[in-house]
Amino acid sequence: MNILVINCGSSSLKYQLINSDTEAVLAKGLCERIGIDGSLLTHTPAGKDKVKIETPMPNHTTAIQLVINALTDAGHGVIKSLDEIGAVGHRVVHGGEKFASSVVINDEVMKAIEECNDLAPLHNPANLIGINSCKEIMPNVPMVAVFDTAFHQTMPEKAYLYGLPYEYYEKYKVRRYGFHGTSHDYVSARAAEILGKKREDMKIIVCHLGNGASISAVDHGKCVDTSMGLTPLEGLIMGTRSGDIDPAICDFICQKEGLTPAEMNNVLNKKSGVYGMTGISSDFRDIEAAEAEGNHRAKAALDAFHYRVAKYIGSYVAAMNGVDAIAFTAGVGENNKVGRAEISKYLGYLGTEIDDEKNNVRGEDRVISKDGCKVAMLCVPTNEELAIARQTLELVK
Ligand code: ADP
Numbered sequence: 001m002n003i004l005v006i007n008c009g010s011s012s013l014k015y016q017l018i019n020s021d022t023e024a025v026l027a028k029g030l031c032e033r034i035g036i037d038g039s040l041l042t043h044t045p046a047g048k049d050k051v052k053i054e055t056p057m058p059n060h061t062t063a064i065q066l067v068i069n070a071l072t073d074a075g076h077g078v079i080k081s082l083d084e085i086g087a088v089g090h091r092v093v094h095g096g097e098k099f100a101s102s103v104v105i106n107d108e109v110m111k112a113i114e115e116c117n118d119l120a121p122l123h124n125p126a127n128l129i130g131i132n133s134c135k136e137i138m139p140n141v142p143m144v145a146v147f148d149t150a151f152h153q154t155m156p157e158k159a160y161l162y163g164l165p166y167e168y169y170e171k172y173k174v175r176r177y178g179f180h181g182t183s184h185d186y187v188s189a190r191a192a193e194i195l196g197k198k199r200e201d202m203k204i205i206v207c208h209l210g211n212g213a214s215i216s217a218v219d220h221g222k223c224v225d226t227s228m229g230l231t232p233l234e235g236l237i238m239g240t241r242s243g244d245i246d247p248a249i250c251d252f253i254c255q256k257e258g259l260t261p262a263e264m265n266n267v268l269n270k271k272s273g274v275y276g277m278t279g280i281s282s283d284f285r286d287i288e289a290a291e292a293e294g295n296h297r298a299k300a301a302l303d304a305f306h307y308r309v310a311k312y313i314g315s316y317v318a319a320m321n322g323v324d325a326i327a328f329t330a331g332v333g334e335n336n337k338v339g340r341a342e343i344s345k346y347l348g349y350l351g352t353e354i355d356d357e358k359n360n361v362r363g364e365d366r367v368i369s370k371d372g373c374k375v376a377m378l379c380v381p382t383n384e385e386l387a388i389a390r391q392t393l394e395l396v397k
Contacts, residue, residue: 001086003389008130013063018389026078031063043070051076061133088143089392093123095147102391105143144392151181154222178226180208186387187380188218191327203320210330211239217316225319237305239282242272277301284332310346329382335362350375
């Protein structure tokens with residue numbers, strides 16, 4: 001069966017068409033600037049040249065129709081007609097406490113996702129628009145929602161409750177949810193597989209280090225803690241997000257700089273992290289280049305980033321009373337061997353040490369710690385689209 005995986009943002013839409021039998025990606029692409037001037041569809045069919053189509057996309061329904069046209073095009077298409085799409089898997093950011101696993105989408109599910117809009121006001125409405133647009137164009141194709149938060153729903157109360165008045169949890173559901181769940185689930189399962197063990201027998205820490213970054217503790221197959229919270233702002237220092245700070249800083253800076261809470265929130269999400277710390281870029285490659293040229297702030301930001309990751313690893317070793325494997329994934333985790341080596345320098349007490357030769361990889365599944373280490377370190381490229389396709393197949397077959 002061919003499964004169309006859709007990741008819909010407010011002005012963008014990423015897609016992959018995956019054959020579930022072979023797990024091959026038949027085509028992938030991206031619609032940008034939906035609802036804005038200069039809309040662009042970049043379509044990459046497997047084994048053929050990439051095509052760029054610049055055409056107006058006033059809304060997501062037009063964008064999805066253009067994606068279907070591209071997929072079925074006589075030249076750069078990969079299927080003959082819409083009938084060859086057996087199911088659609090949608091990435092949905094926030095499932096609140098309602099969804100602890102993926103579900104087949106029906107009216108009731110749509111309503112429940114809408115009820116989580118409050119918790120992810122930038123993402124969930126866009127995800128719903130994507131689902132509605134697909135339903136319009138493919139009314140008879142089954143669709144599945146795969147939630148970023150679902151894998152983390154196994155966290156115990158002690159891990160998800162904040163030290164806040166309990167009524168905020170009762171009234172507004174303010175608690176830790178965590179994100180990147182599809183990736184943490186996929187990577188922890190893959191790490192166990194690479195080590196030839198069962199995930200149910202292991203304690204695994206997954207470091208998803210991309211532009212957005214989070215860590216999770218996966219104890220015997222279940223997530224018991226994760227670094228992102230009510231929103232993706234908490235935890236690690238990220239590309240543009242601050243991660244953990246003293247909450248009192250918000251009021252202090254608002255007063256000093258005359259900012260509103262919404263403006264402060266924007267600073268924390270878009271102008272902080274390694275971008276704000278360096279004033280250079282949110283891209284770790286640019287910061288590494290600046291560090292190599294002797295830029296102090298670049299070095300300080302990278303040091304702080306690695307230190308924060310190492311501290312979280314330590315806290316999750318405590319949470320699980322041990323660890324068997326630590327897996328690095330996402331843009332930085334998969335590609336940045338220097339970052340992995342720097343983080344590993346803090347982990348000698350666990351009985352693990354990086355193997356420089358094995359660590360000299362990019363985007364490849366492999367163990368990167370020395371043979372015989374008590375705790376294995378691994379590089380495991382994440383594949384959220386494949387994970388979404390697998391979960392979609394599971395529910396519609
Ligand atoms: P997201 O999905 O959160 O946008 P990704 O997982 O795609 O992020 O990661 C993107 C980040 O990965 C970039 O900001 C870049 O800093 C980092 N990255 C990619 N390749 C490399 C590399 N070779 N060395 C260092 N960092 C890299």
